[in-house]
Each structure stands twice: as structure tokens, then as C-alpha cells.
Amino acid sequence: MDPTDIGFIPVGPRRTFEGAVEQIAERVRLGELSAGDRLPSERDLAAAMQISRPTLREAVRVLADAGVLRVRPGSAGGTFVASSYVPIELLRSKSDLRLGEVAGVLEARRLIEPRVAQLAAVNAREDDFAHLARLIEAQKALLDEGDVLAHEDHFLQLDTQFHVRIARATGNSTIVSLMRTLLRRLEIARDLALHEPPTAPWVIDIHERTLAAIRSADHDRIDEVMDEHLAAMERAWERATDRMLVRPIPDFMLPVAARSRDQRSSRTPAR
Template sequence: MLTGVEFRPVQTRKTFEEAVAQIAERVRHGELRVGDRLPSERLVAEQMGISRPTLREAVRVLVKAGVLEVRPGSAGGMFVVGDVVPRELVHRTQQLRLGEIGGVLEARRLFEPRVAQLAAAYATEDDFAALEETIERQRALLRDDRMPQSAEDRFLQLDLQFHLGIASATRNRSIMKLMRSLLRDLEIARDMTLHEPLAPAWSVEVHERTLAAIRSGDLDRVEAVMDEHLGGLERTWERESGRSMVRPVPEFLRPVADRG
């Protein structure tokens, strides 16, 4: 299926790396799925504002990683053949420094609970079904006693897709754009969660409760579960990095349970 996905102009000097990252990101977020055909090489290069030879080099990397396949002929083109992007490929293009993650987590606490509350107001049964499907796919990965690397990568991608699904339910393109940017910057911190015992099981359980709260339309219930949801990654980052927030946290940003 020819996808209508569009790409943004490359804005760094690392044109090759960003071209790889943009295509990989769309696969990780579920916007490009197995069987989808990308727009033509000419159109993708124009959208990114890069040369076609540079795009071809990026495509070769993704072909080698098992994500894309280039097929010749009039019915050919660039096709998605793998729905899991190797984590090392994501990290190679990740430019966020570890010390900056605290600021990203702070921004997330301001933004994402409000997104979930807006989703509670606008979500449809189709949105709920899509979120439930993502949770079920995560749950299926927990049936093995020990996740192989490929399953961990898939689990993280499904986690990203769950949060994007909530943003999509708001019916607001600006919110979707902001959520994509936020999740890109959280890649390193999200990987840390799988180093913690039982973190994947907890993630599935909190996703189930998040979906139930959004479905209920109870904004206080949404606030409470999102507070717990975001707090898990914040505490993991503090343990893994050995750091805490670099400045005093305002009262309105503190987890509800910590407020006096």
C-alpha cells in the first residue's frame, strides 16, 4: 500500500543520519507498517531537502537493518519489510545527551497528562480499540519468561505507539507533532525501563489502567493514573543516571503523592 506519510526538512548538518532517523522513527511509531510503500525517492528527497544520493545511502542502511526493501520495476519502490528497528540504529542517530533527559521529563509532566485528559473528551470506540490492540500485542510479548533483544525492541515500539495513540485521540495535529518530538527525546530514558525487574509487566498493567481511565471520562482518574505512569520513568532515570532534577521542582510539577 502506498502510504501518504510526509517527511520534514532535514535541519542538521548530519543529513545522512537524520534521513535514517526520520524513516526509522515512522516505523517505530507505527505510521509506516509492513507492506507500505514509501513515496517516490524524488518526493522523499524533496520533502527532506536532501540529495537523492544521500537518501539512497540512508535507505541502504535501513535495508541492511531489515527495515526496508527496494524493489525494481514499474510496481517497485521502497517498501517496509520489517516493523522492528534495531535499537543500536536508533541510538546511533540519537543526539540528546543524558544530562538533558531531566528537562525532557519535566516538559512531559507539564504536557502529557493534559493530552490524556483531552483524549478522554474526544476519543472514539475506534481509538479505544486501537489502544487495546497495542496493549494486547505488548501482553503477548510477556508470555516468554525472558525477552530476547528483538522482543524488547518491539515492546518499546509498542509503548511509543500507545502514547501516540492517546495523542491521536485528541484529533489535534499540533498535539501529535509535539508528542512525536517529545517521544524522540525520551528514547534513551525509555530504554532504561527494561533494565528494571518486571518493568514490562508494570508497563502493560499501567497502560490498561490508563486506557480504563480515559474511557471512563473521569478527568481526576486520568490525572491520578498519568501521575503514576510518568513517575515510573522519572524514578528510573534518577536511579540509572545517579542524578535528580538540577533545580528545585515547583509545587505544581511534583507528583501528587509528594505534595504537602
């Protein structure tokens, strides 16, 4: 596995140990590394992050102690992902976003993510659809356990992975990189401003309808389901903060239903 394929970058001179832990943890949390996957070799991974091999070993040890990685000795060994679930506490940068920036994150999501889903509909392969379906089934399994709140972070992590996989289905590495950044900040936004738990059956339902819309390659249908999906978090943020997102917004960012009404009105002849 080439470490650059899943976005490993230089850690930099400051906080190298914490940065290495965070990068590996984030790749697992975003679903770009799954349980059973083998990490790049120690030499390649340390070179990609531009850190020393002892620093990388210490980061791997911390992640192994947390149950995220497993180190297998021997000629057929290596470092493997032991669990697809990563506790949010391992991502130390989650406090970097200020409350006032959350509105910008939500507006950026509305601008970008529906177009990402539409491009995914054009380029997605069958294994992309299968992976999205598996993520939905994993959420259903948590719901079937009876207490989603006890597994809330895991449930939300699967939600994030669902959206990352849509981005990967576009086949565009620039879009994947943009969506990684946006989704990481969305997780922070949820921590900062949204204090109500997600309604698990609704999340599962909207994911199923999103998958069906992308499979259909019907761009109007994708717009409709993505509008509903995005509006839920926007309304929750507005309720939590007693603030409104910026209005008016450009026509291409309006909800589909409102845009359709406006178009129909413009076609109605004057009497």
C-alpha cells in the same frame, strides 16, 4: 501518502545520508509507519527531505538491508515497511542528550502528557482505541515468549508507540510534533540514566488502565493513572542518579492523591 502527513522534513546539507535513514527509521519506530505501509513515492519523499534521489535510494538500501524496508519492483511496486521493529542503533542522534538534561525531560513529560491524554479522551475515535489495544496485545505476545529482556528494545519501542498513538488521538498535529520530540528524548533518557529493565507485567497493566481511563473520558481517572505511569520513570531516574527532581513543584504538577488531600484539608472547618 503525503510525506508531510507523517512529519518528513528537510534533512539539511550535513549528514544527508544518515539523516534520511534516521528520519525514516524514526517514523517506523514511533509507529507512524507500520508493517505493510507504502512509503511516499521516491520523488515526493526526496522532495520533502530536500535530498537527491540517489541519496534517498542509498538510505532505503541501508534500511532494506536492516530488514526495516522492502523494495518491490514493477508498476504496482514501491517501497514498503517490512517490519514494525527498528533497532535503536539506526537512530544516530541518541547520544545528543546530556545526563544533566534528563530531569528537564521528565519534568516536561509530567507537564504535558497528562493533558495530552485528557484531550485524547475528548477527540479519540474507535480506531484509535483499537490501535492502542493492538499495541498492548503485541507487548503481551513478547511477554508470552518468556524472556522479555531478550526483546527489551522491541518492548520499549511498543511502549513509545503507545504514547505516540495517544498524542495522535488528540487530532492536533502540533501536539503530535511535540510528543515526537519528547518521546525521542525519553528514549535517550532511558539509555543514559535508567539501567533497570522495565517490569513488563506492570507496563502492560498500566497501559490497559491508561486505555480504560481514556475510554472513560473521566479526567480525574486519567490524572490518577498518568501520575502512576510518570512517577515510575521519575523514581527510577532518581534511584539511578542519586539525585532528586526539582521540588517543590506547582500544584497542577503534584500527584493527584496529594492534591486531593490538600483540597480536603482546606475544606475541613477549624475547631
